[in-house]
Amino acid sequence: MNRTPSTSRRRLLQGGLAAAAVGGFPALSRAQAGRLRVGFVSPQSGPLGIFGEADGWVLDRVRQASGGQVEAGGKRYALEFIVKDTQSNPVRAAAVAKELINADRVDLVLSTSTPETVNPVADACEAAGVPALSTTAPWEAFYFGRGAKPGQPSPFKWAHHFCFGVGNFATLYADQWSKVPTNKKVGMLLPADADGNAIRGLLIPALQKAGFTVVDAGPYQNGVADFSAQIQTFRREGVEIFNTFPFPPDFAVFWRQAAQRGLARQLKIVQLAKAGLFSAEMEALGPLGRGLHAGAYWHPAFPFASPSTGLSSRELATRWEAERGKGWTQQIGATASLFDAALAALRATDAPGDRAALAASLGRLKAETTVGTVDFTAGPVPQCATTGLVGVQWMPAPAGAKNRMEPVIVANADNPRVPLQGTMTAYQLP
Template identity: 55%
Template sequence: MTGNFNRPISGAALTRRRFMTATAAGTAALAFGGRSAFAADDTLKVGFISPRTGPLGGFGETDGYVLELARKALAGGLQAGGKTWKVEILDRDTQSDPSRAGQLAKDLINNQAVDLMLAVSTPETINPVADACEAAGVPCLSTVMPWEAWYFGRGAKPGAPSPFKWTYHFGFGVGEFLKTYISQWNLIETNKKVGVMYPNDADGNAIRANLAPALAKAGFTIVDPGAYETGTTDFSSQIALFRQEGVEIFNSFPIPPDFAAFWRQAAQQGLTQQIKICQVAKTGLFPSDIEALGDLGMNVSSAAYWHKAFPYKSSLTGVSGNELADGYEAASGKQWTQQLGASLSLLDAGFDVLKAASDVKSKAAVAKAMSTLKTTTIAGKVDFTSGPVANVSPGPIIGTQWVKAPAGSKFALDYVVTEHATDPNVPVGAKLIAYNG
């Protein structure tokens, strides 16, 4: 930014070209307000795709706050490969539409030339983004969906080498759900009859194929009326079967509108009275889902891929779990959700990849750094060197429950940890209460 602009210019030397050069330089200096400038080729572009609106909007509700924390942490640039890089995070909302997720990814790849893609929350978001990145040769990191639905749901075959070179995923899988559910369900005496409602989608099909047989092997009787279609409004036949079979545990992986419809009908038709454990995944993760059910949401069991009780700090921002939750509540006036730590863990891991890459502008080098990543995020350990399959690093899912908040609380609900089989570092904070307890 020095040079001709700062050197005295004589009248004779002030040609039209030098006048324009000086003016342009002065405008640039004013635009940067005196701060040090980065050249265009000193900028790293990171795409961040999540569902901020639509039926899956609960997963993205806190992303604005998390992205603000990340941008503040990166305001002075990112140190990688011996130099400082300016960082642009280009966040996009899928509106809960898988087709739109894929289109957004292609736009970020083709028109924004992102160096790294981050995708978070549910197969409807992650799989189309990962597929677009795999096809284009762009490194992509994702979290918050069962890894089996990500790996096998995108065409990988059991026992065969991974077909993926550019895409990586970390977080819970069926094995973690199995450990958590066995641990959680053994906390209360039941007849071990489990009524399951798994939708006809990537999550539901992966869970039906892998989790249900493992639960049966562990001594639970699975009552499965078959896959239902998302958007179903009448669940009378499923409810009748569950009542007839006397199920005392209910388990489902629905989107919020489907569970709300089912659970209200279950109450009207007498099923909820016999349920001792209502264990819901995908729905039941966020306070808004449970509050919408009124009294029917009290004592619903859930599972947390992150909780403010997790004893880890963000490698990107330095905040702890409690600091993250408290900061969000102060800024938004809303109750903290587990998505805060999950989305921040993705940013933690993503920027740790860039710091570890031998050349951040080489997509092959970034993908290689991802394949060997070993780090600790606010949600715990990420390690791609020891996963169940290549391209996957498993992570915890912790047994939890929604209970009435203690007197004096700002919010109606409290979200308590009831078991910790998949990460004993997370403290158990409460005893599981029977749904009708």
């Protein structure tokens, strides 16, 4: 007589536990047991792997500084990080994000380094209702590249992003390009991807408004092996400034062809973004890399510290070089800033295991990081915050440096708190 009610109660209990396991009962969570899980996604191999070279090292510094714990809402939580490599593949980026959400049951997902990483991760988190935070991709590529429309309400709730944007590039370039006399004709080489589309639609009009004549060579596919048509266009139009946003390996192919076909000798400013960020790229180009121009989103000279690692910008670079025997890279500071912002958001949340509460904390976050202040209350759009850029020129490093080439800060109109280190010169083909 009592077996049926007992069985029913057992099934109800089992069903309730299953529902809690998939988020059906928000009150039953790992956070209540005193543990928070944070997923971290970045390209640690493949053509974008240079961005992720130092990510594991930075995370080790965060673990060391935090002691594997974080305090939020008056309670101390154990902090567990789960790392995934996208292998530079957007499809895999989405897949590993779903693994973190569905299998690892993370409370927060962090991602970094180019739209090919952060956009698919953000989309997966948005679909699942999981808070996400990302950096190192122009905010327009993140926001508009995922379907938001200018002037319309944000379609997003869960994924947040901080980085430079087109406005930062426009300010940087107007300043940096004024430091060398040119005919103000700019050749733009932009890929057919989220970065290229955002830059084409927004930066080109801004440059034209600033008085530059822009020659757009048209979209190309990442991985293309022949840039003859684009080089011919730039030579015919007489451009003296060149600007591009390619995958790093693609720029190396283009630039060697540009030198062989006479374009490099015509140019006075060679301005890189997405490529031209790492010493290894410049060293691989040999003499062709000396004097190239770029923007930097982090540099050891930045007067900012990283709360999540307990290190200043200079100390981050020095520790990396001492422990790894390699020269510093920009992504060290950028990745540190992602953990700075993430831990600040967790600490500011009364219930970090409550996804809605954590997403709301991200939306009102204002925190100091190793790239400067990250302020989501200032916009420019919901879920996005901006950080600054400085202009650099790649030059031979001083004797004894780990890198053979280092970026010298030559322009700071977009980030005036960062001191200048040198005077910009025109590019000269060796």
